[in-house]
Amino acid sequence: MTATQQAPAPRGTARDEEPAVRVRGLVKRYGGRAVVDGIDLEVRRGEVFALLGPNGAGKTTTVEILEGVRRRDAGEVTVLGEDPATGGRRWRDRIGVVGQTTGAGNALTVRETLDHYTHYHAAPVPTGELLADVGLTEAASRRVDKLSGGQRRRLEVALGVQGRPELLFLDEPTTGMDPVARRQFWTLVEGLRTRGTTVLLTTHYLDEAAHLADRVGVITAGRLVEVGPPADLGGDLRREVTVRWTEGDAPREVVTSAPGALLRDLLAADPFGEVPDLSVTRPGLEDVYLRLVATPERETR
Numbered sequence: 300m301t302a303t304q305q306a307p308a309p310r311g312t313a314r315d316e317e318p319a320v321r322v323r324g325l326v327k328r329y330g331g332r333a334v335v336d337g338i339d340l341e342v343r344r345g346e347v348f349a350l351l352g353p354n355g356a357g358k359t360t361t362v363e364i365l366e367g368v369r370r371r372d373a374g375e376v377t378v379l380g381e382d383p384a385t386g387g388r389r390w391r392d393r394i395g396v397v398g399q400t401t402g403a404g405n406a407l408t409v410r411e412t413l414d415h416y417t418h419y420h421a422a423p424v425p426t427g428e429l430l431a432d433v434g435l436t437e438a439a440s441r442r443v444d445k446l447s448g449g450q451r452r453r454l455e456v457a458l459g460v461q462g463r464p465e466l467l468f469l470d471e472p473t474t475g476m477d478p479v480a481r482r483q484f485w486t487l488v489e490g491l492r493t494r495g496t497t498v499l500l501t502t503h504y505l506d507e508a509a510h511l512a513d514r515v516g517v518i519t520a521g522r523l524v525e526v527g528p529p530a531d532l533g534g535d536l537r538r539e540v541t542v543r544w545t546e547g548d549a550p551r552e553v554v555t556s557a558p559g560a561l562l563r564d565l566l567a568a569d570p571f572g573e574v575p576d577l578s579v580t581r582p583g584l585e586d587v588y589l590r591l592v593a594t595p596e597r598e599t600r
């Protein structure tokens with residue numbers, strides 16, 4: 300796959316200094332229930348930021364407020380320097396949106412659909428290039444209503460990047476894609492990042508967040524419970540080590556952040572330095588994530 304050509308991001312200007320997205324105290328309620336419950340968030344220019352969380356956590360609601368398609372009940376939001384609730388045509392031209400559903404016409408072919416939408420952009424990516432970028436060249440003459448779910452998703456991604464946005468929103472972009480298409484999509488996002496596009500994506504997939512994102516925000520029950528590079532997520536949880544062994548006939552288990560002394564004592568207790576069934580494990584990203592989303596009362600860092 301070739302990477303979509305993007306205009307280079309402006310460097311060294313005042314606009315560089317401000318984050319692409321700044322959110323303070325964001326609240327959205329439905330029927331008195333806060334589904335977004337006081338979120339603070341910053342997405343830096345040029346980074347890929349993943350909002351990771353379970354079903355119903357508030358990811359789509361948050362992203363749609365940032366896109367200017369849902370109203371908020373409280374909080375301050377700035378996206379590319381403007382409030383999305385009042386952003387006009389010029390602001391909208393600077394963002395790209397790939398939502399969970401498509402507005403693409405079903406009776407048109409893939410190429411006709413892309414050609415049609417070129418008229419909405421000042422400097423669209425040429426259709427041939429776009430088709431190659433998303434791996435749809437061979438499906439270019441197929442009607443949209445004949446596409447598979449994964450191909451339709453690629454078309455939506457193509458429409459999202461067609462206008463060379465400075466900031467691209469991707470709401471669960473790889474849902475319905477097979478593993479090969481997911482990898483192709485990841486390459487596409489990496490190409491966008493290389494060219495300076497800021498990307499805010501939502502996902503359920505830990506591996507996707509870990510692979511693509513510079514930083515991940517874990518959201519659960521409308522709150523952002525952790526923000527950081529994927530490798531740092533979980534902080535103290537990550538440093539906890541579980542030491543297991545068998546003593547007599549009984550299984551033993553100790554969770555500690557300093558296993559050295561325990562291991563020395565265990566090994567010293569046996570003249571041959573053998574400890575039955577000894578294992579030492581650190582939590583993986585998935586363990587950390589499951590702990591984070593199970594404890595929504597944790598403070599935001």
Ligand SMILES: Nc1ncnc2c1ncn2[C@@H]1O[C@H](COP(=O)(O)OP(=O)(O)OP(=O)(O)O)[C@@H](O)[C@H]1O
Nearest residue numbers: 329330334352353354355356357358359360361503
């Ligand atoms: N228009 C609406 N009216 C009432 N409740 C809504 C509306 N839209 C969303 N909700 C509720 O808000 C909560 C958050 O939904 P949201 O779609 O933002 O979650 P999500 O994290 O994107 O979930 P998923 O991963 O399943 O897409 C859910 O409980 C949902 O039922």
